[in-house]
Amino acid sequence: MDPYRLPRLARPTRYELRLEPDLATLSFTGEETVTLEITEPTTEIALNAVELAIGEATITSGRGDSHRGVATTDEGAERCRITFPATLAPGTWRLRLAFTGILNDKLRGFYRSSYKDSSGEMRLMAATQFEATDARRAFPCWDEPEFKAVFAVTLVIDPKLTAVSNTAVKGERVAGGRKTVTFADSMKMSTYLVAFIVGELEATDPIPVGPASVRVWCVPGKRRLAAFGHEIAVASLRFFEGYYGLPYPGDKLDLLAIPDFAAGAMENLGAITFRETALLVDERAASHSELERVADVVAHENAHMWFGDLVTMTWWNGIWLNEAFATFMEILAVDAWKPEWQRWTTFGVSRAAALSVDGLHSTRPIEFHVEAPRDADAMFDVLTYEKGASVLRMLEQYLGAAVFRDGVREYLRRHAYANADTGDLWAALGRAARQPIPEVMDGWILQPGYPLVSARLDGRQLVLSQQRFTYLPEPLPGSTPTPPDQAWQVPVQVRVTAGGRASVERRLLAGAESRFDIPERFGAALVNEGGHGFYRVRYSSDLLERLLGALPDLAAIERFNLVNDAWAVTVAGLMALGDYLELTARFRGERDRNVWSVLFASFGTLNRLIDPAHRPRLAALVRDRVAPVFGELGWTPRPGEDELARQLRGDLVRVMGVLGDDRAVQAKAAELYRSATDLDPNVLPAIIGVLAHAGDAARYDEFLTKFRSAATPQEEQRYLYALAAFRQPDLLAQTLNRTINGELRTQDAPFVARSLLMSVYGREAAWDFVKTNWETMERQYPKAGLRRLAEGVIGLATPELERDVHAFFEARRPEFGGKTLEQYLEQLRIAVRMRERESAALATFLARFA
Secondary structure, three states, X not given: OOOOOOOOOEEEEEEEEEEEEEOOOOEEEEEEEEEEEEOOOEEEEEEEOOOEEEEEEEEEEOOOOEEEOEEEEEOOOOEEEEEEEEEEOOEEEEEEEEEEEEOEOOXXXXXXXXXXXXXXXXXXXXXXXXXXXXXXXXXXXXXXXXXXXXXXEEEEEOOOOEEEEOOOEEEEEEXXXXXXXXXXXXXXXXXXXXXXXXXOOEEOOOEEEOOEEEEEEEOOOOHHHOHXXXXXXXXXXXXXXXXXXXXXXXXXXXXXXXXXXXOOEEOOOOEEEEEHHHOOOOOOOOOHHHHHHHHHHHHHHHHHOOEOOOEEEOOHHHHHHHHHHHHHHXXXXXXXXXXXXXXXXXXXXXXXXXXXXXXXXXXXXXOOOOOOHHHHHOOOOOHHHHHHHHHHHHHHHHHOHHHXXXXXXXXXXXXXOEEEOHHHHHHHHHHXXXXXXXXXXXXXXXXXOOEEEEEEEEOOEEEEEEEEOOOXXXXXXXXXXXXXXXXXXXXXXXXXXXXXXXXXXXXXEOOOEEEEXXXXXXXXXXXXXXXXXXXXXXXXXXXXXXXXXXXXXXXHHHHHHHHHHHHHHHHOXXXXXXXXXXXXXXXXXXXXXXXXXXXXXXXXXXHHHOXXXXXXXXXXXXXXXXXXXXXXXXXXXXXXXXXXXXXXXHHHHHHHHOOOOOHHHHHXXXXXXXXXXXXXXXXXXHHHHHHHHOOOHHHHHHHHHHHHOOOOHHHHHHHHHHOOOOOOHHHHHHHHHHOOXXXXXXXXXXXXXXXXXXXXXXXXXXXXXXXXXXXXXXXHOOHHHHHHHHXXXXXXXXXXXXXXXXXXXXXXXXOOOOOHHHHHHHHHHHHXXXXXXXXXXXXXXXXXXX
């Protein structure tokens, strides 16, 4: 018997669920009747259940034959076997089960969340998080995406509380001191999309989108923060109805902000749950980045109502199809809603994060064989979301937006209320495009990595060649070797300028090399025109110099890719560090925030690698590169200034005051913070970060108070992460202690600890703290949180710390799923190797800033 997939001899078609949560005893009781189709004679039924006590089990046939069963649970296998005294004949049966469970504090299954009300009193609510396989913690079920069924939910609750589930309320009655809330039948859907939320809740007024009403829910006192999320929810839902050519499949759409939530959000049909920072925001006081996060996450989850909920992957290997497509669609929707935000340009930063991980030997294909559902845990990463979305964007640009949309529409119509796989999407797109899609796409989806396209001149020809890009020449010992001679079908777009005129050629680079004739009076050649390709470009020195001379002619995303690719090949040892640092001087006048983000990231990496004695010289280099544009922009916005310029100002303040350690900037930041009048929301978070970097114990106490009394989720986050940005060991020790003493939410604490592991001022102490308290963190944090905490070891970039990290994890052998730990260790090796290789060259270059 397959240990991870249930037998197919019984299939559920309908669940009638009745749950009664008790927030006083932190437990719940439940009853369910499941309508089953049994396909072959059997005396046993297997389904999923864990952390549930199952009592009575009865099964009844359509003819009225009834049998009492004996339920036996296997907690390790997360299964329940129900055996019956007689053989169950093929046909329709109704299985009735009674059970009890706990409202856990692990932010999965049916769990409890706490918050303080306006008077400071602690309150509790109950919420669910079932993806990937935690519905089985709330009710016995066939907890696999292929077992779709209709759900009829009834919740029995305290009359003072509110209950929300996937569908509209059908009826309410109060009797015996309890309120019974009955919900309408859901559409046919997978168990991981079921949701129920119980607590003191308040909602916005509904806004109709077709026949469905859209509302935002939150704990009392926070409804004033719901307007922005509500607006993008309505706008994106209408956009998706138009794009997909299908109406929203639910009868209403509620978006619920949950105080304790492990992920960013969850696409439960009709009852999307969110971390508060991803839904609630004060539009007037938030930075652009904070608003963009809310818009992106809301649009992402709404996109899932069709791609994921209406049509669902058959098994967890297809999770990329859900998440990559929702990521692609979120950008499409937000770009249509706020074109001035230039979301496809800023998406380049997200694409860069995926390129970084996918440049590892320990990367993985976007889609791969998943046996155990826990292996799917590791698929919720930048490869699934950002690489997947990037590859879809590349395909959309290659096929044309209208053809791509037509293929998506056919895919959704053909597989509505059912399950589908990658091949089904390729088939639909192929029919729309009238060309075979797998030939182009399988290399991007089913094999790891991506190409480095090298460009050089050979006489009157431009020569492009491809090879797999990796940061290290060889994988770490014990890792899977990289397949030799990997190749991709690369949709390249090359823009050639000659005599002041530009022309674009599109070609599929299918082999090792491709040649382009270049015109007379050749000026420059840009590979990856438009910036949508998921590959890196390495130019020969003469081609690079020609491009640098034509920077004003390049779009922002093209300049971004130029710098990002140059930094990547430098980290890989394919470009001299001195040459890269000289290149950064060519961008002193750059005004695009995304381009600067790459430059800042590269300076930050060098800051982690550099000898502490040379850090003041690196700070001087940072000031040299940044001061000209900072001087132009100044501290305050100007009339008519675009949104990206306002964002850039905040980034410049932060980098000048922290990496640049500029005392004048730190002093001005303190002066502005004291005045606290009309500070641009894009600058305020940067000022807080600068003051933490330069701060003392009094400033720490002030920020701690601000964190505890924050009026919005975003304000709380600003001051929380500021507590990890101080430099004094005793202050950082206080922050470390707060990651396990219960003061920080377990959704946040792992990220604060990760931040401290990445801090050059606190990483040694943080690593000692993590080692000492690993069991406590393992017990307290959600498993996804522990995985993100461990990512911080990438910052421990010294040979001594690297050896200690390997020894620790060799002894502990934590299970993060997939190749997660292997990837962290390889990224650490890349950093240490670069430190060893480039230390002398970096010291020589920085000597000019002494």
